[in-house]
Amino acid sequence: MSVATTDTAISTAKATRVLIYLVLLLFALFYLLPFVIMVLNSLKPLDEIRGGKMMALPETWTIQPWLSAWSTAQIGVEPTGLKPYFLNSIKMVVPAVTISTILGALNGYVLTKWSFKGSTILFGLMLFACFIPFQIVLIPMAKMLGLLGMAGSTNGLVMVHVVYGLGFTTLYFRNYYQVFPTELIRAAQIDGAGFFRIFWRILLPSSGPIIVVSVIWQFTNIWNDFLFGASFADLDSQPMTVALNNLVSSSTGIKEYNVHFAGAIIAALPTLLVYIVAGRYFVRGLMAGSVKG
Amino acid sequence: MRKLTTLTTAALVASASMASAQEVEVLHWWTSGGEAAALNVLKQDLEGKGIGWADMPVAGGGGSDAMTVLRARVTAGNPPTAVQMLGFDILDWAEEGALADLNAAAEAEGWDAVVPEALGAFAKFDGKWISAPVNVHSTNWVWANKRVLDELGIAQPTTWDEFVAAMQAVEDAGLVALAHGGQAWQEATVFDGVAMSAGGADFYQAAFIDLDPAALSSAEMTKTFARMETLRGFVDDNFSGRDWNLASAMVINGEAAFQIMGDWAKGEFLNAGQVPGEDFLCFRVPGSAGTVTFNSDQFAMFGGDGSNADAQSELAISIMSPSFQSAFNVVKGSVPARTDVSDADFDACGKQAMAEFASAAASGNLYGSMAHGHANRASVKNAMYDVITAHFNGEYDAQTAVEEIVDAVAIAQ
């Protein structure tokens, strides 16, 4: 098995390289534009926003919208801003990501290194489950949560997100472990290692990159989820997406767009942070076999 | 200093909670501005009675997200205590047996005497009170920028033809005649007033409330759609998808002359510091004077296991109290649900609205708004939305629209 390098054997002429840089920069601009608009407009006072010059730099720079979005904006009856809901989101996301990743890893391990009759069908079943639109499960899930006594709690939300993230995490880990050399496993088995020891000692240490992929994917999806968070949480467990939606989607009153943008960016900070910090491992994780099906 | 206040607050809270550990969980979508502030008044009122307020706001879609959340909560077996709801939705839930009986409070406080029958029809099911109406909006209003009209020498129109002529004059002067936001519910709101003006009260009752196919395919319906086409010619090119408050802003700023919208629009004008009669005019859609197409936000009390019945009663009583009705509706732009509230604190348009509401109730001209779920069920309402908005956006002509609306209503039932 040859080691994948980051250097391609292709070489390009200078003129082509100029073109390449140009295209890449243009696309960078395309991707950055909406975010730049949001940042710029979140630093303007409200009159400037009403003035309508969306792309202009602020004439007066102010961080008031940010302070307001964090702690004083009206979310329902209470002027609390997004702060209280942040913790709720974290309390929900961390367990959900952790559990679904662990389960996905174990599942991937079983499906590739301990496959049995029917394990392919099983994998197919789990994969197809990725496609179910969430609106379909809303009512029956509500009933189940009620029966299990988990309605309106963080635990209920965690369970829901684990269930619907399992398909993806299993997919990622299964593809990753697929190309993991089986000889190492056999050798360990001969040495007397059992199921869990092999997993713990051999597979897990080299799973860094795919854990990153799985965590990034799950974190993003769960953090940004609105439907489940709104329907299955009550006062103490409402995640931040619901609060953000309340801030941004109010149907009456003055629309303080600058506060909306500030709030939206605050809400996105954790996911952005995860992408920036773990991003470089993201490609590496996809590279080490998960893409090769 | 801060420590002292914290201690005092703690003591107060402790004593309040010792008095009664009751709490109401309220699901609503009044998440900003004046309404949130007004709701806060209710919250404090309840806290004075020793009842805690657990706020459960879900904005979005004018309440549609909140209604989805409600379904999930009810299915899961932990419904909120009180839910903001409109019209037929309340009756739908009552049919499911999900709502609590408020008759004890209703009789004690004498609500039957002060709440008009047409409104009470949505607050009662099977003879039992199940929700407390907070306000009454009506939809057949026109809001006009007085300065623009004065400058162009236009008088407040009293008939449909005058209205069209006035809009023509505004357009000729280079301004936008009708400020409109292209969303299905806004087109339907306009449709309420236009239908009433084109066909009259009997037509409205037959077509939208009784869903009589003859009325739905009548000449008056064709006339209504034709009038919508006229209005379509008077809106600006950018109307599609515009939020209703931005359309109001156009009138406030003098970019446009008229907006046909429910009286929640009044709040925008007041917030901009305008005075009714001086800066802006409010009048009924020409041809619909004397009738009121209304919709009412109510707090429906969910039965659950009856453990919260006392708190719900207290909440309903607080909502129906004349002082709260006055305080809330002054802010919201609507009129109180009870006819015995003094109009002293209301502005000129509010006073006019209250008077018209009372006289319409007395003369039997109070009709539930189709656009806001008070004339027919959600499925029919939305089916009508489809046709109204498709027609307004030019997908077919008035004649086809009439055929479509008959079909749509049939499928939706």
Next chain:
Amino acid sequence: MAQEYARADLKTRLQIIIPKLVISPSLALILVFVYGFIIFTFYLSFTDSRMLPSYGWVGFENYDKLFHLRHWSIAVKNLALFSVLYISICTVIGLWLAIFLDQKIRGEGALRPIYLYPMALSFIVTGTAWKWFLDPGIGLEATMHLWGWESFTFNWIKDRNYAIYTIVLAAVWQTSGFVMAMFLAGLRGIDNEILKAAQMDGASNFQLYRRIIIPQLRPAFLSAFVILSHLAIKSYDLIIALTGGGPGRATEVPATFMYSYTFTRNQMGIGASSAVIMLMTIAAIMIPYLYAELREKK
């Protein structure tokens, strides 16, 4: 001796059972919460459910009504148009950007997160920004006018016939960076020795890409297709944030249709039937793919 055999037997037996035990919780969860719910929805589509599930049997009436709804045909057409454009444009852009980035570019470390970050944002976050940008009154068109380019028009979002393309635009913006990452990973996994050998045989860059590299990216293409189609089908937040399904009903897709009929319009029976159709379409596309993909492993 016999005891040792017995112990070995137990151990091997355990080693066979344990994996199945480990995977069974996940399997159970999926069976109940995914397939159980799908069966429930399937059943609901034959009932008279309105606001809440009800169990009166009405046969195929809901499907009959569904296929008579103009609204539904618009939604289906939109999804077809949207999916084809979205998946193909994302794949093309993703592939090109990946090929370019693979050319030993300086500053790749800075560019990559810029391309990837849109995926991190939810549409409640970026919906307003995009709505502004696309609005002729305050967005790109207005800004162009301000900068002197008077005749520039960009009012697609307000136009019944073009609004769907703005949705494609925003969707491509959100996901093409992720697709690029997938292709980049695939490119980096290609064995350089093969390329060098072909170069020695006199192959041009273009031929290298066409004959060797792109075919080797087949797994990446398939994975991208799975991810993109799943996102296309589930696209709900994006459309609600940008156009709310409008102008009129011009940008409705089955996901928004299903939501609105089930929850807003109190016609859960019709909503369920639309969901079943959606699922059947997904199955029709995914099952052949899964079969091909998983069969190869043997």
